[in-house]
Amino acid sequence: MNGVELFLLGRTLMKIGEGAMPEPEGGDFRHGGSVRSVLIVASDVSAHPDSAVGEIATRTGLPQSQVSTAVARLKEAGAVVTAPDPGDRRRLLVRQAAELSGRVAEVRATTIEDALAAALGNPPPEHVKEVSEALEVLARHLTPQAPARMRG
Template sequence: MNGVELFLLGRTLMKIGEDALPEPPGGSRRYPGSARNVLIAAGDIAFHPGTTVGEIAARTGLPQSQISTAVARLKEAGAVTTALDPADRRRTLIRPAGRPSARVAEVRSTDVHDALVAALGGEPDPAHLAELTAALDVLARHLLSPDVPPQD
């Protein structure tokens, strides 16, 4: 595998992941922006609690307006809390919520089976699906460490 193939595989996996996410209340049209931006913002906030929209935008490379929308969605879902910065009351600090909300629990518990089946073009051979699921588990175990922030 070369860098281009790895990049394209990553994009394919992101699309499958997005397809696996349950719709937000009111449907996806209610919210501008993508689930991808929300997840990028959520990941950044998890590794940088007490951050600001501007700081998230600088670290992720996403426009501040998209981060603001993502933070609003996360706040509505109960995934983050916000408070005025006591040192500078013009700034709002964003932190992960103390406990996962029902929406956060729903998103985290969503299975990817149906999205994988759709990506494979219909109901695949069960052995093929099991092999693919096992390969994804191996990648996750080796590449997704809770102690290491995602790379920008």
């Protein structure tokens, strides 16, 4: 596998992950870029609690406006809370909510098998299980901290 193939595989996996996400009540969350932005911001906030929007934008490479929108969606879903920065009251600091909201619990409880089966062309269940297990191995070894190790 070369870098291009890996990139394309990663993109395919992101699309499958987006397809596995449950629709929120009221719909209107199926905007591919929005899903990715929200997940990228959620991951960053998890790793860096009490970060300002600008800091999240710098770390993720997302435009500040996208980060602000993602934070608003995460706040609406009950996944994060914001508070004024004691050192600079104009800035808001973002951190994960202490309690899981119903929406966050729903998203975390959703499995990938149906989306994976659809992406694989509805193969026999043992093939879906095999691919799912391979993805679990990759997830154990390639954590969200992997890109930072590459830069460091």
